[in-house]
Amino acid sequence: MRRTRRVLCAGAAVVMAGTALAVTGSTVQARLDGTRDGYSFQQFMKDQAKAMSDTGLVAAGYKNLTVDDCWMQRTSAGYLHGAATWNSGSSQPGFDWELNDYADYVHGLGMEVGLSSTSGVNTCQGVPGGVMGHEQADADSSAYWGVDSIKPDNCGTGFSDRRGIFTKFAGALGTATANKSRKILRTSRAPWRWPATTARATSTTPTCSSSATTTSSPCPSSAAGSHPGRPWARR
Numbered sequence: 001m002r003r004t005r006r007v008l009c010a011g012a013a014v015v016m017a018g019t020a021l022a023v024t025g026s027t028v029q030a031r032l033d034g035t036r037d038g039y040s041f042q043q044f045m046k047d048q049a050k051a052m053s054d055t056g057l058v059a060a061g062y063k064n065l066t067v068d069d070c071w072m073q074r075t076s077a078g079y080l081h082g083a084a085t086w087n088s089g090s091s092q093p094g095f096d097w098e099l100n101d102y103a104d105y106v107h108g109l110g111m112e113v114g115l116s117s118t119s120g121v122n123t124c125q126g127v128p129g130g131v132m133g134h135e136q137a138d139a140d141s142s143a144y145w146g147v148d149s150i151k152p153d154n155c156g157t158g159f160s161d162r163r164g165i166f167t168k169f170a171g172a173l174g175t176a177t178a179n180k181s182r183k184i185l186r187t188s189r190a191p192w193r194w195p196a197t198t199a200r201a202t203s204t205t206p207t208c209s210s211s212a213t214t215t216s217s218p219c220p221s222s223a224a225g226s227h228p229g230r231p232w233a234r235r
Contacts, residue, residue: 028086040093041071041086042102053109065106066114066151071095072129080129080141103146112148119165120156130156131169139172142184149185 029044030036049065052058071094073083082095082102096102103113117123117138118130131138131152142150150173157165173184 028090028092036092038093040095041067042082042093042095045102046105049106049109049111052111058110063110064112064114064149066116066149068116068151069123069125070127071115072117072123072127074128074134078134078137080134080138083127099145099147107146113146114149114151115142115147117150117152118155118157119152119162119169120154122156124153124155132156132165135169135172136175139169139176139184142173143176143180143182146182147184148182149187151187 028036029039031039045065045067052062052065070087071083072080074080081097082099085094086092099113099115106113119132120130121128121132123129152169154162170186173186177183
């Protein structure tokens with residue numbers, strides 16, 4: 001079992017799970033020269049991937065780069081997609097509607113693509129991008145994009161129903177990747193006795209945080225649309 005340590009500092013969540021780094025979009029970042037105009041969340045994540053490669057982290061085994069909260073939005077019809085803006089208070093771009101190009105870039109550096117989610121309806125930042133009620137569609141989308149791992153938190157769930165929720169999404173991921181060579185690792189924030197049947201990696205401790213608690217969501221509002229490449233997704 002792989003153990004995960006999460007550290008939240010200055011709006012950026014860093015996950016060290018033997019080989020993983022994760023960054024959240026709750027705080028808008030700038031380029032190294034300090035400029036922000038037109039700098040997207042997606043480009044920021046690409047820059048992190050390149051930095052990991054250029055500094056030897058990838059060669060040392062740190063190959064999984066996970067985008068934490070705020071990368072996503074969901075339409076009223078349930079269509080999961082990349083958020084149009086970095087967060088709700090910013091005009092800076094977020095992610096492409098479909099994440100295929102982003103995944104291709106990260107894979108091209110010899111790395112794995114990770115995404116965050118939650119087992120409930122809304123993410124921990126209040127974005128309606130959790131898997132509850134959309135388990136198979138979200139699993140299909142993740143497989144279509146070429147995602148290697150998904151890190152769902154437990155926001156919006158109760159302890160009594162959590163194991164059933166975990167099991168349902170684990171089954172959906174298995175179905176989505178049944179005929180694909182690329183399988184999707186599902187991590188778990190669960191009691192130690194559950195992951196053997198619901199996940200392949202687990203976090204055994206709460207998040208360590210030195211930042212103030214956020215009471216309002218910094219993430220963007222939803223948009224409408226669909227993509228012909230994903231027939232299970234509708235406007």
